[in-house]
Amino acid sequence: MEVLDPVFLSRLQFAFVVSFHAIFPAFTIGLAAYIAFLEAKWYRNDDPIYRQLSEFWTRIFAVVFGMGVVSGIVMSFQFGTNWSEFSFAAANFIGPIISYEVLTAFFMEAVFLGVLLFGRDRVPRGTHLFAACMVAIGTFISSFWILSANSWMHTPAGFELRDGIFYVTSWIEAIFNPSLWYRFAHVAVASLLTGAFVVAGVSAYYLLRKREEEANRRALSMALWMILFTAPAQAFVGDLHGLNTFEQQPIKVAAMEGNWETREGAPFYLFAWPDSEAEENRFSVGIPNAASFILTHDWHGEVPGLKEVSADERPPVGVVFWSFRVMLAIGVIMIAIAAWSLWLRIRGRLFVSRGLQRVLQWMIPAPFIAVLAGWFVTETGRYPWLVYQHMTLAEGVTPSLTGGMVLATLIGYVAVYAIIFLAGIYYLSRIVVKGPESVDKYASTEVAPSRPMSLVNIPFEENEQR
Numbered sequence: 001m002e003v004l005d006p007v008f009l010s011r012l013q014f015a016f017v018v019s020f021h022a023i024f025p026a027f028t029i030g031l032a033a034y035i036a037f038l039e040a041k042w043y044r045n046d047d048p049i050y051r052q053l054s055e056f057w058t059r060i061f062a063v064v065f066g067m068g069v070v071s072g073i074v075m076s077f078q079f080g081t082n083w084s085e086f087s088f089a090a091a092n093f094i095g096p097i098i099s100y101e102v103l104t105a106f107f108m109e110a111v112f113l114g115v116l117l118f119g120r121d122r123v124p125r126g127t128h129l130f131a132a133c134m135v136a137i138g139t140f141i142s143s144f145w146i147l148s149a150n151s152w153m154h155t156p157a158g159f160e161l162r163d164g165i166f167y168v169t170s171w172i173e174a175i176f177n178p179s180l181w182y183r184f185a186h187v188a189v190a191s192l193l194t195g196a197f198v199v200a201g202v203s204a205y206y207l208l209r210k211r212e213e214e215a216n217r218r219a220l221s222m223a224l225w226m227i228l229f230t231a232p233a234q235a236f237v238g239d240l241h242g243l244n245t246f247e248q249q250p251i252k253v254a255a256m257e258g259n260w261e262t263r264e265g266a267p268f269y270l271f272a273w274p275d276s277e278a279e280e281n282r283f284s285v286g287i288p289n290a291a292s293f294i295l296t297h298d299w300h301g302e303v304p305g306l307k308e309v310s311a312d313e314r315p316p317v318g319v320v321f322w323s324f325r326v327m328l329a330i331g332v333i334m335i336a337i338a339a340w341s342l343w344l345r346i347r348g349r350l351f352v353s354r355g356l357q358r359v360l361q362w363m364i365p366a367p368f369i370a371v372l373a374g375w376f377v378t379e380t381g382r383y384p385w386l387v388y389q390h391m392t393l394a395e396g397v398t399p400s401l402t403g404g405m406v407l408a409t410l411i412g413y414v415a416v417y418a419i420i421f422l423a424g425i426y427y428l429s430r431i432v433v434k435g436p437e438s439v440d441k442y443a444s445t446e447v448a449p450s451r452p453m454s455l456v457n458i459p460f461e462e463n464e465q466r
Helices: 006-045 048-081 084-118 125-154 171-175 180-208 213-248 250-257 290-296 317-347 354-362 366-380 403-434 460-465
Strands: 159-162 165-168 268-275 280-287 385-387
Touching: 006 048, 006 125, 006 180, 006 213, 006 366, 006 403, 048 084, 048 213, 048 403, 084 125, 084 165, 084 385, 125 171, 125 180, 125 385, 180 213, 180 354, 180 366, 213 250, 213 290, 213 317, 250 290, 250 317, 268 290, 268 317, 280 290, 317 354, 317 366
Parallel strands: none
Antiparallel strands: 159 165, 268 280
């Protein structure tokens, strides 16, 4: 491979941009749902603690949402600058899908986010709750369209290929392609887990410092209930997604398992060092027959090997193999924490266990690492295909692109994104250090909605006094 290979550098550039961007929606989707829940609780119970928590987490949501928007815009440009052949060939499907995402999700999020951020005490409480719900729903709709486009590239359907151009023959089959619902469910649950672990970690941070204890006990309790249900659910959804991938992209699964030879009774490797040149694993430690059982539900089921295809059609085995195990290990830890929290809750020690609170602080980065590892498995495992079995990466890259051009823009992206990330972390840390406002601020607050024409109904003398 050339040092300045434009295909490799374009892949690296897109991987960097997507990895940087992916951590933000993974957080905001879960956090938006949490804020909507807090708003509903405040609307129903009129308990100021729920408003206190909602306002605090909405400030964090605003910063993270802004970082996600800024980092995500660049991806659309890259389709034209780096992958113009793919963009031209797949425009009949990708173009409308991205447009649907903007029209049905992004515009809705933008409108109602304005009400959520600036409409407090300016609109009726029910309207504010409705805005919070619309923002939460908008994040899921947005992820649906993006994942539909991504899933179509993995499991293309509802099209015909004529003269190198993809023509849609069935929008239903193309949009709801064979891997969409598995991928969407996997990402949705991961987002809820990410939001829950961040809320739990930050709440634990405050409890360890005895700040706003009543509010943060409630926040911690809600987050841990969410983790208790979603961590095991993610294992179940991930298994279904894996079975679908085994059916649709068996070579990707072979790389995930480090399985070189097609065989019955394939082991699940806990540890191995895949050697692509020797086409074998070194220093392997595995559970006999476990991979066959997981993938086929038969201890002696047949699992295809990487040698089924030529070397140039195999993904980078080491990256896929270890990314999958990082994701899996974090998932197991999450389930263990969920079980630990339930045990402490039953014993009445949930809010006094400093050990759990410290672990939850350390776990804040874990869901983001798991999300990135999952994306590495998904996207690296598709190599060398851009549209699976129909267009390779080399065929989709811009013909006039040079390695120097891509390297220059990659360096620029790294520099700009570093500034964005540092600025975002700075503002987020300031919000967290300051913490939620005192609940006393909201306890006796009775504020009427401030409508633009509200002064019209006030008698003239009272208006003059104002």
